[in-house]
Amino acid sequence: MRKPMHKAIFAIVACGVISASLNTPTAYAQEAAQPAAQPVAAAAPAIPLNAVLVLTPEFCATVFKQGSFWTTGRETFKVGAMACKELEPALKPVFAQLSVVKEAPAPGTAQAILIPKFANSHATTSVFAFSNREMDVLIEWTVEDAKGKTVWLQTVQGSSKHLAGNMFTYAHQEKALVRDSVADAAKQSATAIAAAPEILKLVPGKNDAVK
Numbered sequence: 001m002r003k004p005m006h007k008a009i010f011a012i013v014a015c016g017v018i019s020a021s022l023n024t025p026t027a028y029a030q031e032a033a034q035p036a037a038q039p040v041a042a043a044a045p046a047i048p049l050n051a052v053l054v055l056t057p058e059f060c061a062t063v064f065k066q067g068s069f070w071t072t073g074r075e076t077f078k079v080g081a082m083a084c085k086e087l088e089p090a091l092k093p094v095f096a097q098l099s100v101v102k103e104a105p106a107p108g109t110a111q112a113i114l115i116p117k118f119a120n121s122h123a124t125t126s127v128f129a130f131s132n133r134e135m136d137v138l139i140e141w142t143v144e145d146a147k148g149k150t151v152w153l154q155t156v157q158g159s160s161k162h163l164a165g166n167m168f169t170y171a172h173q174e175k176a177l178v179r180d181s182v183a184d185a186a187k188q189s190a191t192a193i194a195a196a197p198e199i200l201k202l203v204p205g206k207n208d209a210v211k
Contacts, residue, residue: 048096054101054115059118078178083182086186090186113145137181
């Protein structure tokens, strides 16, 4: 009785070994077929300027209201408070040095003075919880040189899209709509400022190099 059992066990083990040996090359082939990791693109070098970002209390308190209490409902978008959280980290990598102040500095304090102002903000409305709402936020930028002269004036737009939400989730979705719109505006601002030739010309020795 023992011999047939030994033979059965040996057959099972042998099948396992053969199966493993047959599957191993396939596994190696699958690993070899995986694409190589792509190198991470290097971040653009910061503009060698000492810049100041002016975030006044009035700017940080900016709100936009829309709608009617008797029809669609009155909405208040606290875009200023969100912008004063998002703009500094978005613009920090753009310049070699960036500081935040609450009022415009005296001439000669910084090489570039960044002054944001909200131009407009609007969000679509929806009565259905699973319908999307879209929001646009426009920030007008004024960049001055060390003497207080305006060298760059540009308006950038940030946008986002979120579900309208029901009576329980509406407030959360509205906050996310504002947050992401302002965050996108901050990102677009950083891109536009970093690429502006007028700002690059403020770098000492760059006046002739940047056209």
